[in-house]
Amino acid sequence: MKFTELSNTIFSNVIEDYHKTDNVDTPVSNPFEVKTIEYYLYLKNWIDTVQWHLEDIIRDPQIDPVVALGIKRRIDKSNQDRTDLVELIDSYFLDKYKDVIASPEAKINTESPAWAIDRLSILALKIYHMEQEVNRPDASESHREQCQKKLSVLLEQRKDLSEAITDLLGDIENGHKYMKVYKQMKMYNDPDLNPVLYEQKGK
Known part of the structure; x- marks a missing residue:
């Protein structure tokens, strides 16, 4: 099975699992062995799915401002978790292709x-x-x-993106491209880099 086929299958299963309760506070029940790539893919989409619904909730024009602030902070935490998982998945690829010798003409892709x-x-x-x-x-x-037209575009986009990822992984495996992982280094979550936070520490 291609990696994208595995990913798409897991993502679909996650979304179905989430909607059994359709509740952002439902604890994740990951069926895969811890630290496997399947485990990380499942957790990645679970985080995305919960955040999708948090983004819906926070846009309620009648939402209590205190509740909205709590959700906003929860979304911030979710974004950091999402970034951490992306880097974990990239680490999987780095390890998988660590013995591949890139050709002299190999180029890096625009994204990992x-x-x-x-x-x-x-x-x-x-x-x-x-x-x-x-x-x-x-x-x-x-x-x-109108939604059917949009759905057709989304399905085509998934097909194209899946093929592009498959091609990218093939190019990396064959040494035609190489990859790097750049840590995101988000500054607003870091108490030593966000001036609002480090100025508070100095008071």
Whole structure:
């Protein structure tokens, strides 16, 4: 099975698992062995799925500001967890291809494999929720038709992105491309780099 086929299957299963309760506080029940690539893929999409719904909740115009602040901080934490998992998945690829000798003509890609997988995870969520709109019984016919057009584009995008990731992994495996992992170094979460935080420490 291609890596993208594995990823897409796991992502679809995660989204179905989440919607058994459709509750952002449902604890993750990861069926895979800890520290396997399948485990990381499942956890990655679970984080994305919960965050997707937190983003919906926080846009409620009637939301209590205190509740909204709590959700905003939860989203910030989720973004950091998401970034950490992407770097873990890239570490998997680095280890897998560590013995490959890149050709002198090899070039680096614009994004690492795991960041492309991150996009695939988000696409799975877009597809699921667009399908929900296509089949929404209380929606107008024109709404469903417009959503069907958008769904067709999303499905084509997933096909194209899956093929591009497969090609990238093949190029890395064959030494035609090489990869690096750049730590994201998010500054706003770091008490030594965010001036609002380190100025508070000095008081």
